[in-house]
Every structure is written in structure tokens, then in C-alpha cells.
Amino acid sequence: MKYIVCEKPGLFKLKEKSNPQKVEGQAILGVKKIGICGTDLHAYKGNQAFFTYPRILGHELAAEVIDIEENNQNIKVGDKVIVMPYISCGQCIACKNGKTNCCTELRVLGVHTDGGMQEQISVPINLLIPANKLSYAEMAIVEPLAIGAHAVSRAQIVPNEFIVVIGSGPIGIGIMKFAQIAGAKVIAMDIDSGRLHYAKDKIDIDHIVLAGEASGDIIAKITDGEMATGVFDATGNKEALEKGLNYMANGGRYVLVGLSNGKLEFEHPAIHAKETTIMCSRNATLKDFEYVIDILKMGKFPVDSFITHDVSFAEMIHHFDSWLDPKNGVIKATVNF
Ligand SMILES: NC(=O)c1ccc[n+]([C@@H]2O[C@H](COP(=O)([O-])OP(=O)(O)OC[C@H]3O[C@@H](n4cnc5c(N)ncnc54)[C@H](O)[C@@H]3O)[C@@H](O)[C@H]2O)c1
Ligand SMILES: [Zn+2]
Ligand SMILES: [Zn+2]
Known part of the structure; x- marks a missing residue:
């Protein structure tokens, strides 16, 4: 063979x-x-x-x-x-x-x-x-989507909450779709406008934000000043990983799905003041695979x-x-x- x-x-x-x-x-x-x-x-x-x-x-x-x-x-x-x-x-x-x-x-x-x-x-x-x-x-595509399903399940999405997904690659797209299915209002962020337009046109993501100096202000505007109660990193980029917390509301959770291979630095007073829950999301379980299979069978992706x-x-x-x-x-x- x-x-x-x-x-x-x-x-x-x-x-x-x-x-x-x-x-x-x-x-x-x-x-x-x-x-x-x-x-x-x-x-x-x-x-x-x-x-x-x-x-x-x-x-x-x-x-x-x-x-x-x-x-x-x-x-x-x-x-x-x-x-x-x-x-x-x-x-x-x-x-x-x-x-x-x-x-x-x-x-x-x-x-x-x-x-x-x-x-x-x-x-x-x-x-x-x-x-x-x-x-x-x-x-x-079940396995890569299961990575997103696992991250969304870790975050325990509540209907109508705002979440930001940074990184609109295959992993980020899965997170966006499953968070949307769970009832979240999803904001997609990336430095690549082509990928953001994919998220808008094919995944029906309402809000897309080109990452840059003004991203925090744009997210504040979308969320009526409250910021997002859940932020997911699906870039693995150190800078993006360190900035992601700026988009998170007080009491929110920050889910790290992207993999960077070095140290990350956060100001403790900043993460403390928000009582940040930082969680990593690694791979997926059988339950996540079965969830994705059901979503695909329903034609929702x-x-x-x-x-x-x-x-x-x-x-x-x-x-x-x-x-x-x-x-x-x-x-x-x-x-x-
Ligand atoms: N948790 C896990 O088990 C698991 C499994 C598979 C992949 N991953 C990781 O998830 C991450 C995403 O995977 P992928 O296949 O979608 O990767 P990808 O490279 O296709 O997508 C990453 C996206 O992030 C964007 N990006 C890069 N820097 C950015 C920045 N500073 N601000 C905003 N956007 C930025 C890129 O433009 C790109 O669209 C990777 O780090 C990968 O290693 C994790
Ligand atoms: Zn893979
Ligand atoms: Zn074991």
C-alpha cells in the first residue's frame, strides 16, 4: 500500500x-x-x-x-x-x-x-x-470542530451573553459556531479580513472586528460598554493572548485554546480586579465528538x-x-x- x-x-x-x-x-x-x-x-x-x-x-x-x-x-x-x-x-x-x-x-x-x-x-x-x-x-472535520466544541463546553455559555473569539481560523470558527448555537452573541476578531468575512458570510457571525489599536473601543461599543463575559483565544499568538483580557468583562472567563510555546505575562492587579477565570482547553472528549456529529447531521455547519x-x-x-x-x-x- x-x-x-x-x-x-x-x-x-x-x-x-x-x-x-x-x-x-x-x-x-x-x-x-x-x-x-x-x-x-x-x-x-x-x-x-x-x-x-x-x-x-x-x-x-x-x-x-x-x-x-x-x-x-x-x-x-x-x-x-x-x-x-x-x-x-x-x-x-x-x-x-x-x-x-x-x-x-x-x-x-x-x-x-x-x-x-x-x-x-x-x-x-x-x-x-x-x-x-x-x-x-x-x-x-469532526476532530478540529470537536476542539471548538470542547472549549465552548468548558466555558458553559449562557444565552445572550457576549463572547469574543480571537482568531478566525478553523479552530476559532468552530468555537464561534458552537457558541452561537449555545445562544451567545459572538464577536469574531482577526488580523485577516478575508477570514473575518468568511465568519460573517458563512458562519453568520454578527460582529467582526479587525484586530488593532481600536479593537477594545469597538468591543466596548458593541457590548454597550460592558465588554464580553467570555473571551476565547484561538490564535496561539503571544501578543493576542496577552491582550485578550482587555476585552473581558469583570467576572468573565478567558479560555485559552490557541497554543503559544513560551511565557505569557499578565498584570496581576488587572486580572485580580476582574476576578478572572483563566482556563485552558485541550483536545476534546468523546462527548465533544458526539456533539459535533449531531450538529453535522442536523446540517447546522x-x-x-x-x-x-x-x-x-x-x-x-x-x-x-x-x-x-x-x-x-x-x-x-x-x-x-
Ligand atoms: N487546544 C487544542 O487542543 C488545540 C488543538 C488544535 C489547535 N490548537 C491551536 O489553536 C490555534 C488556532 O488553530 P488554527 O488551526 O485555527 O490556526 P490558524 O493559524 O489557521 O488561525 C489562527 C488565526 O489567528 C489569527 N491571528 C494571528 N495573530 C493574531 C492577532 N495578534 N490578533 C488577532 N488574530 C490573530 C490569524 O490571522 C489566523 O486567522 C493554534 O494556536 C493551534 O495550535 C489548539
Ligand atoms: Zn488537528
Ligand atoms: Zn490517562
Whole structure:
């Protein structure tokens, strides 16, 4: 079978190897479509410290079961399945408390172990989520959307509250849509006006704000001087992360979804005066995946416009560099097998 491996930063190779062998507790899947995300782009660029090479990337998988033993979920050969790419230990304190998303031993398929850029893959049966009613396109975007669903669930949105989502990339867009579905009045912020217009036109976000000197004043105006009771960072940008608190109302919560890789600085009197709740949101749980699947089944998410680039397996290597450039208008790129 064919597979694409990232041999070292900046270098993909299309190679051949034998099909995976059936192992007890695992299913053999035929990969049908995968989504490409920031993590894959960073791994390719070589700026993700925890990556080791060579690595088969890809953790946003839409697949079909080729071989499986009898199992509790009653998943059968031929079923369409999504793979939950977070391999948790089931025994640590986080797992015992149902927080498998931040397991102390967490390994992510396609990050710490080989992922989906291959025609077939063997994965533990307990990572499979049946998705017979979804299209492959819908299935391939469940994982990135689940990240947003998890963040929104962490924030416990109250209907009619104002929230600001900083960063209108695929992660921020998921947050915006699910917060809107939960009844929040959503304000999208970004430095990229193209992405803001996507949020307005396709996600029906009422308020879009180009990040800059005046963003605080604009948000004060939109919220009638009260500011937002919830602020989400989906940029991972240090400056944006440190500024985000300025948009938050007293008593609000600040949800960090974006990942920056250094220190953040906040003035303690400022965060104290607002009695700020700062919370991080990492990965997603089965509940978040199931929520996203339900939303997709109800047709409440604009899948077609979200997937901006869709290529075949053979073409992927050729296109990958162009997906690194925001000028090409990429929101979500997917690869077909
Ligand atoms: N919590 C998790 O488990 C998890 C999972 C996946 C991704 N992430 C992180 O979420 C973040 C967003 O992911 P993505 O794939 O949407 O990324 P992305 O790069 O596609 O989108 C980020 C957006 O932020 C905007 N931005 C950058 N600097 C800004 C600033 N100063 N002010 C306003 N906007 C700014 C960019 O223009 C871009 O539209 C990343 O940091 C990523 O690592 C977290
Ligand atoms: Zn991802
Ligand atoms: Zn664990």
C-alpha cells in the first residue's frame, strides 16, 4: 500500500509498504479522507519541538472498516468510522475523572505515533466512533470542530451573553459556531479580513472586528460598554493572548485554546480586579465528538465552504507548501484516498 511520510522538516515522500496485519483489540481501516491541520503544517515546517521524524502525519481521519473482531460498539466491516486520535491510558488521575483529553500519558495519533497519511491503518477499536450517516467530508472535520466544541463546553455559555473569539481560523470558527448555537452573541476578531468575512458570510457571525489599536473601543461599543463575559483565544499568538483580557468583562472567563510555546505575562492587579477565570482547553472528549456529529447531521455547519482545498493523495505533496501561505485562502484542506 502507499503512504506519505514526512522524512524530515520540509520533505514528504510517497512510499510503498505492506498492509498492516490484524492485531487483537485493533481494527484495520481503509483511510478515505483526512483533514490537514496546523499541527501537520507545523510538523512539516519543523517548528514543533516534540515531533520526531520520520513520521506519518494526519490525525483528522474519515475511514471505513476493513477488518474488525466482535466489539462492544457493534462496529462491523464496511462501517464508516471517525478515529478519535487521542490515545489515553485510562488509569491516570485525569482519565479516572473523565478528562481523557488531558491524560498524563496522552499520545496523539499522527503526532506521537504514525497517523493517517496511508491507505490502511491499524488502530485500537476503542478509538473508533461510528459515523455511517455522515459524508467523508463531514467525518474529516469532526476532530478540529470537536476542539471548538470542547472549549465552548468548558466555558458553559449562557444565552445572550457576549463572547469574543480571537482568531478566525478553523479552530476559532468552530468555537464561534458552537457558541452561537449555545445562544451567545459572538464577536469574531482577526488580523485577516478575508477570514473575518468568511465568519460573517458563512458562519453568520454578527460582529467582526479587525484586530488593532481600536479593537477594545469597538468591543466596548458593541457590548454597550460592558465588554464580553467570555473571551476565547484561538490564535496561539503571544501578543493576542496577552491582550485578550482587555476585552473581558469583570467576572468573565478567558479560555485559552490557541497554543503559544513560551511565557505569557499578565498584570496581576488587572486580572485580580476582574476576578478572572483563566482556563485552558485541550483536545476534546468523546462527548465533544458526539456533539459535533449531531450538529453535522442536523446540517447546522457549512461543511462545503469550510473545506476550501480538496486534493487527491497523489497530489498532496505538490500542494502542501501552498497551504502554508494564508494568502491562498486556506481554511481546511483535505486529502482523498
Ligand atoms: N487546544 C487544542 O487542543 C488545540 C488543538 C488544535 C489547535 N490548537 C491551536 O489553536 C490555534 C488556532 O488553530 P488554527 O488551526 O485555527 O490556526 P490558524 O493559524 O489557521 O488561525 C489562527 C488565526 O489567528 C489569527 N491571528 C494571528 N495573530 C493574531 C492577532 N495578534 N490578533 C488577532 N488574530 C490573530 C490569524 O490571522 C489566523 O486567522 C493554534 O494556536 C493551534 O495550535 C489548539
Ligand atoms: Zn488537528
Ligand atoms: Zn490517562
